[in-house]
Amino acid sequence: MADLSRRRFLKALGWSAAGITVVAGGATFALIPVLPPRNRSTPSDAAAWISLRPGGRFRLLSTRVEMGQGISIGLRQVAAGELGIELDHIDLELPDTALIPVARSTVGSDAMRETGPLVAQAAAALRSAILNKAAERLGRPVSALEIVADGVSDGIASLLTFEALASGPPLLVKAEDVGTARPRLMERRDGHSAVGRPIPTHDIEAIVTGNRPLYADDIRLDGMVFGAVVRPRTIGGQIRSVDASAASVVPGYVGLYREGDFVGIVATRRGALAQALDLLSIDEDNGPPNATADVDTMLDVADAGQMEHVMLDEGEAGRGPFDIDITLSVPLAAHASIEPRTAIARFVDGGLEIWTGTQDPFFVRDTLAAAFGLSREAVRVHAMRIGGGFGARTIVAAELEAARLARLCGRPVKVQWSRRDEFQAGFHRPPSCHRIRAAADGTGRILRWHHMFRSGHVIFTSAAMGPGLQFATSFVPDPGVGRGAIPPYRADATHVAFEDVRLPVKTGPWRGLGAAANHWAMETAIDALARVKGLDPLAMRLAALPPEHKRLKAVLEEVADMAGWSDRPGSGEERMGLACGIYKDMSYAAAIARVIRTDGGYKVARLWCAHDCGLVINPDQVRAQIEGNLVWGIGMALREALAIDGGAITPENFFDYAVPVLSDVPDIDIRLVEGSAAPTGAGETAIVCATAAITNAVAAITGETVMRLPVSVA
Amino acid sequence: MRILLNTKAETIPDDLAEEPLLFVLRDHFGLNGPKFGCGVGSCGACTVVVDGEAQRSCLLPAGSLDGKAILTLEGLSAGAKLHPFQQSWIAESVPQCGYCQNGQIMTAYALLAARPEAGADDIAEAMDGVLCRCGTQARIHKAIIRAQAMMREER
Secondary structure (H helix, E strand, O other), X not given: OOHHHHHHHHHHOOOEOOEOOOOOOOOOHHHOOOOOOOOOOOHHHHOOOEEEEOOOEEEEEXXXXXXXXXXXXXXXXXXXXXXXOOHHHEEEEOOEOXXXXXXXXXXXXXXXXXXXXXXXXXXXXXXXXXXXXXXXXXXXXXXXXXXXXXXXXXXXXXXXXXXXXXXXXXXXXXXXXXXHXXXXXXXXXXXXXXXXOOOOXXXXXXXXXXXXXXXXXXXXXXXXXXXXXOOOOOOOOEEEEEEOOOHHHOOOEEEEEEEOOEEEEEEOOHHHHHHHXXXXXXXXXXXXXXXXXXXHHHHOOXXXXXXXXXXXXXXXXXXXXXXXXXXXXXXXXXXXXXXOXXXXXXXXXXXXXXXXXXXXXXXXXXXXXXXXXXXXXXXXXXXXXOOOOOOHHHOOOHHHHHHHHHXXXXXXXXXXXXXXXXXXXXXXXXXXXXXXXXXXXXXXXXXXXXXXXXXXXXOOOOOOOOHHHHHHOOOOOOHHXXXXXXXXXXXXXXXXXXXXXXXXXXXXXXOOOHHHHHHHHHHHHHHHHHHHHOOOHHHHHHHHOOHHHHHHHHHHHHHXXXXXXXXXXXXXXXXXXXXXXXXXXXXXXXXXXXXXXXXXXXXXXXXXXXXXXXXXXXXXXXXXXXXXXXXXXXXXXXXXXXXXXXXXXXXXXXXXXXXXXXXXXXXXXXXXXXXXXXXXXXXXXXXXXXXXXXXXXXXXXXXXXXXXXXXXXX | OEEEEOOEEEEOOHHHOOOEHHHHHHHHOOOOOOOOOOOOOOOOOOEEEEOOEEEEHHHOEHHHHOOOEEEOHHHOOEOOEOOHHHHHHHHOOOOOOOXXXXXXXXXXXXHHXXXXXXXXXXXXXXXXXXXXXXOOHHHHHHHHHHHHHXXXXXX
């Protein structure tokens, strides 16, 4: 097919060649891409989010799911700060598609940036509504009244409790009032507001006591049975036939169900389900026997010519030699959330109800509606707390499987992926290969920066896109792959280009998307360049940063001060490494790692990070996100690689896939810088500098650039 | 099978003898504390304490537990008063997603119950096998030290 007709095909699907603008409405499961774009929430949406209910409790409906990133407590703080009340007056509910207007998914570290200010506006509007109602009831002017801890006061005595105000119908907010509300959030930091206070995650008491249901697996329905999908052993494999005669005698076995390529099994108990699954006799065709080395070959850029997607090409390249020419490899890696995908489906009264830990409840709703021929309103999705998201819960998987089995067996079904399913049927961080060539003069001025790379897909993932959309998007640059690849450093000439490669393994969004790998490559290269030129890595970075990146400069200087960079040891088995980066033009971070070489390998002895995500709503939760990102950096640098062999992902459990453990994690020092009056995002920021800070410390020990992740042997 | 579950006498029906303890706790007794993470003992999310020892409940057939005392996360607190481990976990604001924290708390509880003066190496040895993907390890370490101090005072 010629380019032109492919463009037309894309257009017909509602996609533009320049990027994604609209989702293909009403498309079926296989045709909807991951992270379907949706409009931002509006003040009129936000009007539905907050209310004062009978009993005097405030209800805040979140549009964003909770996966440990702290958005729930953060939004409660914003609302409480705006209303001028205590946090514990506000009940927050996680997304329920029957209760809130359509909203975006919880991705891209955007939840606070996009919904925080709207929650503040809605809360400010509710504040006015409460004062107006109180004024009416009391026959006093609004200006004489104020909101206090338990109700409305005239500054001397409490006159009306929230409970009294809320007798009758709930006190709601009008859309037009939200639009004109002027929240105080950004100006008021007097220490009395809930905003700016360090507070643990929402529902922490339930987490440490187990006293009530939080996660999808805590949902138990009457008559519910347990289901699993019988999957081919290899990627691209196909099941020819299944003999369940041995399985069917297991007490608790309910049945085997086949519908097209789909094969599922159901039992009344989970132990019975696992036993029956083991006893199935499966005849299958295997997919191509790819191994890690085959994927590496597909991505190799060492001798490649021009890349298909040019992100930036500016300045006069000149003809001088390059000072460095390095080829860097990032392997396939797993999300490895401790909670496996879990969903419960129940068909009732012509509708479908789903409980699941998803990053995108409305994507689940629309996908299931299309799959089962239901109206969108007939499908209700309850978003449960997620036991670790990291990008993995952006597709519709266990939800569709549970609903299919529920329909086939006629009972409510819980599908919980096995750990093997998570590794072998999930999607993963794409591997990538980067060639960076660069030259600098003796003062550290960068003359030429030339970065080309190949990666598996991120947004246009085969985990959610069928062959049609894969083909249609095959010449559109995958925006997830390119994320964060434009260097913050000024150079006389800069060239950045990439190709996304359709790999024989499912890849997709993983914490930081392309920014994690691209920053590791860039921050490795700038260090290598400094080393060749005999320059200090900090001084080289500071000199190359243009004035518009003053917030990046600020965190670099901050972290250098924290770690005592200028007094660091200049030789030996214990050295420091430095790196920095910008996430989505909104958040800034710089990290320093102190790494020791031991007989057992490299050990991170200390980590420092300076971080700027603008106004900090909850410093404790922001710090937690930074700590998490730094630990993911340890994983990327020293531990994680997901092997493929014989056409299948090799690991089946955590014995086969190393993630950082307690003794891998050192003391961590963090400083928060608030470089803007509005909040941005912290969920994926520090990962852009954590990995390279560690590998640059390794390079300082060995004198050799780390070219391949993870660093394994000392 | 007769067991003591969080100090209460309970019976596990005979037809669940082959069912892993984790599923009996979650699906028969309706407990939320112990979590399924891997099913093969590689992550520790399902940890419970059996006769004083931290065990991976996904690996234990219910039939092997006759006469044993099982303690789960739900059994740590005495009424409304949270156990020092639960208090410390809140004071250090340990959880992010929270899913693994059952295993972290129960493993640390069993460690300090057996060795009240456990040091950094003991803690690392016990806790390295309990995975946390969010990256709360530094806080877990602080919370164990805090709980240890609280329990020392209570003694």
